[in-house]
Amino acid sequence: MSSLSADQQRQLIATRDRAYAPYSHHPVGALLEADDGSQYFGCNVEVAHYKGLCAEASAIAAMVTAGRQTIRSIHVIGPGQHLCTPCGDCRQRLREFATAATTIHVLAADGGLLKHYCIDELLPDSFGPENLAPV
Template identity: 45%
Template sequence: MGSKSAQGDRCMSLKKAATAVREKAYAPYSNFKVGAAVRGASGAIYSGCNVENVAYPEGTCAEAGAIAAMVAAGETKLTEVVVIADSPLPISPCGGCRQKLAEFGGPDTPVILLTVQGQEQVTNLAELLPGAFSTEHMEKS
């Protein structure tokens, strides 16, 4: 079925979405623009960018924005993630975003980390967040 080509096209569209939304980031304080895109279980792509605030802790991350767009569209499961920034090494989600991604994805969910220069690192949620806090921790015995 040409699944390798279709899979490459699917990944490319996710990368394009993350790259395009990165340009819209609001980062007047750090000048560090980040874009993220997630693919929902339906196959739809949702993107988000970082939005800074003069009260620094009140800013939001690109990954959180992409997840919020997905949830706002009625989806609660993600199957792929791409994060991109203009950095010397592929950008890795912060701890809070790793937990947010784990809320909606599984341990094997692929995460592609990119630089605008084309450097790429492929990982998954289990590698990014070993020992993730989950609903299992909240179940009473």
């Protein structure tokens, strides 16, 4: 279950609303909580050649920049009342820093919880760092 406070919910909506999405017109925000409880916000940033940065990737970059490497949970909010789940690239990025206990919460535009997942539900039979171990 999502446990965002009213203030976190407002901050997440404000983060989504600051997204730079002039091409898709699909602003997304993310609030990532690391294993130590620290929080990192991110929004999508599009560029003219269509290789932008997703909100989840933005939040992960902020977390790693701050010296953390494990995601406890992440909240993702899009512009509508539909599921705005992480894209394929972001599912793989989340997998890199997730544990079996990591929770991915997908919120409606108003901040209400629509659904939550564990990483294995979003990316079953995934490829991760342990697959690169020497044989």
